Amino acid sequence: MNKLTILIIGLIIISMTGCSSNNFEIKLFTPKSFTPDQSTPIQIKILDREGKPVIGAKVSVDLDMQGMSHADISMKMQETGNGVYVGQAKFEMEGDYSAAIKIDYNGEKWMGEKRFSIVYNNAQ
Template structure:
């Protein structure tokens, strides 16, 4: 193996280790229904490898409706305590969504995806 190939393999290994998404356990919580025109709460609980709450992370998410091309909804999640981060999204349609979650914690970055479904709230 020549030096160039060794360098490329080494860089790939470093890149993969730095972008590892297995360093956090994520639990995404969303309501089952929403009211169009109103903000919908999104909550994320983040635990580290040892199961301890992650405190002091910068967390953002992009919500993309599967199979649609009308763009995505971006939001920053604020820490509320005990590893919980919360934000509000303005959803336009009911359906299946993918949340692409970016976490920056102590110089470690992680990019993960979580899926959820949501429907319009029925008027009573």
């Protein structure tokens, strides 16, 4: 299956999931810049419908550089408390990325996407 087909199927699934379930509020926090060959923290805060932190979820994130056929980064996020989940990414290129977020919480599965940009850190 080529990337375009996978993307289209993924978008259909995301849109179906997004329409049927708004049980989570997702906030993605990324630094504005990265240093090559060093891990860059990616943080997600997950809240439920009432605005309470989601604790005990299984969370994974796939980062994809937009317009490129490489530079995909997959992370299993570690819970740090209070609905916050953290992963480490090693970026190779600056640019625009999409974060495909998957949450499995109490048998409920959710998939969504957030976008961000990151640049090379020139200060060393």
